[in-house]
Amino acid sequence: MSGFACRHSLPKSQNLDLRTMAGQKVRTRFAPSPTGYLHVGGLRTALYNYLFAKRMNGDFVIRIEDTDQSRRVEDAEKNLISTLEWAGIIADESPIHGGNYGPYVQSQRLSIYRDYCTRLLEDKNAYYCFSTSEELEENRQLQLKQALQPKYNRKWLPEEMGGNMPESEIKKKLDEGAPYVVRMKVPDYISVWFEDMIRGPIEFDSATIDDQVLMKSDGFPTYHFASVIDDHLMEFTHIIRGEEWLPSMPKHLLLYEFFGWEPPKFAHLPLLLNPDRSKLSKRQGDVAVEDYMRKGYSNEAIVNFVALLGWNEGEGSEQEVFSMDELISKFSLERVGKAGAVFNVEKLSWLEKQYIKTRPIEKIVEGIKPVLQAKLAEFSPEMSVERISSDDYLGKVVELMRERVNFEHEFVTFSSYFFFEPESYEAEAVAKRWTPEVPALIQEFAELLEASDDFTAENIEAQLKAFVAPKGLKPAVLIHPLRIAASGVSFGPSLYHMLEVLGKEAVLRRIRRAIERIEAPVA
RNA sequence: GGCCCCAUCGACUAGUGGUUAGGUCAUCACCCUUUCAAGGUGGUAGCACGGGUUCGAAUCCCGUUGGGGUCACCA
Numbered sequence: 001m002s003g004f005a006c007r008h009s010l011p012k013s014q015n016l017d018l019r020t021m022a023g024q025k026v027r028t029r030f031a032p033s034p035t036g037y038l039h040v041g042g043l044r045t046a047l048y049n050y051l052f053a054k055r056m057n058g059d060f061v062i063r064i065e066d067t068d069q070s071r072r073v074e075d076a077e078k079n080l081i082s083t084l085e086w087a088g089i090i091a092d093e094s095p096i097h098g099g100n101y102g103p104y105v106q107s108q109r110l111s112i113y114r115d116y117c118t119r120l121l122e123d124k125n126a127y128y129c130f131s132t133s134e135e136l137e138e139n140r141q142l143q144l145k146q147a148l149q150p151k152y153n154r155k156w157l158p159e160e161m162g163g164n165m166p167e168s169e170i171k172k173k174l175d176e177g178a179p180y181v182v183r184m185k186v187p188d189y190i191s192v193w194f195e196d197m198i199r200g201p202i203e204f205d206s207a208t209i210d211d212q213v214l215m216k217s218d219g220f221p222t223y224h225f226a227s228v229i230d231d232h233l234m235e236f237t238h239i240i241r242g243e244e245w246l247p248s249m250p251k252h253l254l255l256y257e258f259f260g261w262e263p264p265k266f267a268h269l270p271l272l273l274n275p276d277r278s279k280l281s282k283r284q285g286d287v288a289v290e291d292y293m294r295k296g297y298s299n300e301a302i303v304n305f306v307a308l309l310g311w312n313e314g315e316g317s318e319q320e321v322f323s324m325d326e327l328i329s330k331f332s333l334e335r336v337g338k339a340g341a342v343f344n345v346e347k348l349s350w351l352e353k354q355y356i357k358t359r360p361i362e363k364i365v366e367g368i369k370p371v372l373q374a375k376l377a378e379f380s381p382e383m384s385v386e387r388i389s390s391d392d393y394l395g396k397v398v399e400l401m402r403e404r405v406n407f408e409h410e411f412v413t414f415s416s417y418f419f420f421e422p423e424s425y426e427a428e429a430v431a432k433r434w435t436p437e438v439p440a441l442i443q444e445f446a447e448l449l450e451a452s453d454d455f456t457a458e459n460i461e462a463q464l465k466a467f468v469a470p471k472g473l474k475p476a477v478l479i480h481p482l483r484i485a486a487s488g489v490s491f492g493p494s495l496y497h498m499l500e501v502l503g504k505e506a507v508l509r510r511i512r513r514a515i516e517r518i519e520a521p522v523a
Numbered sequence: 524g525g526c527c528c529c530a531u532c533g534a535c536u537a538g539u540g541g542u543u544a545g546g547u548c549a550u551c552a553c554c555c556u557u558u559c560a561a562g563g564u565g566g567u568a569g570c571a572c573g574g575g576u577u578c579g580a581a582u583c584c585c586g587u588u589g590g591g592g593u594c595a596c597c598a
Binding site for chain 2: 031032033035065066067068070071129133136140144147148149150151179181196199202203204205208209210212213215216217218220222223224227242243244245246247248249268270271273275277278279305308309310312313314315316317318319320337338339340341342343344346347348349350351353357401402403404405429433474475476478479480482483489490491492493494495496
């Protein structure tokens with residue numbers, strides 16, 4: 001067999017991640033194209049790159065791959081970076097943070113790619129191709145019809161590189177200024193091999209690889225070309241990216257070989273999947289991190305959740321909730337699985353609840369205050385704004401509601417009766433609980449409350465029980481109507497605590513109002 | 524279709540030759556209970572299949588099946 005075998009191997013080590021690379025600082029990157037929003041799969045890729053870099057005391061950088069002008073979206077780059085920062089993923093180097101390896105935007109590195117392309121051309125590892133897209137398409141159809149592998153037919157491969165095109169023809173086209181692309185010349189029958197940090201050894205046969213376009217006719221490089229050059233020049237030690245890049249590995253490896261560069265280590269992450277196990281896509285639900293932000297998921301929950309999709313601590317660990325710092329200290333590529341993972345929103349929601357239950361009250365108050373204040377301005381509240389927008393009052397509401405809320409914003413929506421009088425009374429609950437004897441009963445109890453100075457949960461409870469017992473009634477006959485009168489709904493926190501927080505004045509007013517407004521069901 | 528990757532409960536996963544196959548979400552039942560939650564207890568549910576290797580395979584090898592990715596002047 002002629003040609004060269006291109007073999008890049010990594011020693012198989014138990015501690016692949018932790019092996020310090022001969023004094024070399026670990027550098028990883030996230031290289032999105034600015035086509036709009038941040039995909040949750042992209043978030044996970046960025047996260048793993050970040051975690052790995054930080055775990056190894058290395059640097060994490062963001063590079064923007066905008067070599068496709070037609071797909072450029074305004075502000076996408078800024079959004080991408082700010083969404084990552086929201087998630088707690090802060091780059092050491094990026095277009096906006098700067099760094100010593102810039103520019104970090106590929107469209108600003110065009111001359112670099114041109115220079116390296118010239119080198120490839122000179123070394124006869126690449127060649128000009130003047131085939132039009134129509135020709136290529138025609139060729140593709142023809143091959144498809146013959147059940148052949150659609151592949152470039154090497155029409156413009158020069159004679160001196162083993163093709164059929166005379167040098168003179170190429171020169172003529174060039175002189176005419178005809179549009180062209182530059183293609184890499186893939187050696188015919190060699191084996192390209194590497195060791196993936198997650199998947200182990202993988203081998204490809206060069207015969208199945210197309211002569212990939214390196215430079216497009218608009219003078220921009222293709223992804224394959226630009227990323228290899230940048231990954232080398234920016235001195236990344238580890239390339240951690242999605243599994244969808246696995247099939248283009250041989251092209252990339254060949255480029256490293258052409259340039260005589262030592263390739264970095266590669267780790268191809270399993271894909272994030274739709275419920276039907278296809279690649280996570282927009283069609284089957286939300287895929288943008290922004291979508292989840294909008295729904296009210298917190299950065300903590302999303303990061304935690306996405307981290308667990310493909311990675312686990314192992315060794316019998318049963319921990320489900322991880323902070324970013326814990327993730328950094330525990331993450332390792334060895335513990336990343338090979339199989340795709342379905343993005344299961346239910347578990348995300350469960351995680352969100354876990355965070356709501358443990359988040360410091362002050363922090364929640366701080367988060368809901370602006371929303372609440374806007375609402376208070378819009379509708380006039382029942383009680384004094386000073387009181388109900390005080391940290392003290394809000395803290396009490398949060399304390400009562402935190403175990404019954406799914407998102408932080410629900411503290412405002414589910415708790416509206418802590419700020420506004422109920423506008424209506426839940427019909428079903430009224431039908432079931434507001435029996436004909438209730439108005440008189442509740443009226444009598446209200447008078448009792450009014451006469452008392454101690455409006456605490458304990459005392460209200462004691463009063464209610466003492467009130468109801470001699471009548472031979474169960475507390476429930478009063479508890480439910482009181483809840484309806486005070487909140488208008490049948491679900492909520494502990495009644496006594498709810499009443500205490502609402503305060504005597506508001507509670508009495510609401511009871512009176514309920515008696516007036518609720519029609520007792522006909523017995 | 525070619526090439527490549529993958530395969531433990533419905534979902535996320537632990538497991539690296541000997542386990543009653545463990546945990547979490549979801550689900551079901553019960554308990555707690557003034558509602559709704561939360562919490563507690565328990566249950567249903569899984570090694571895709573077939574061959575090997577071995578005293579012994581979820582674990583190692585091969586094949587089959589299934590799923591996915593990728594085959595652009597998109598990334």
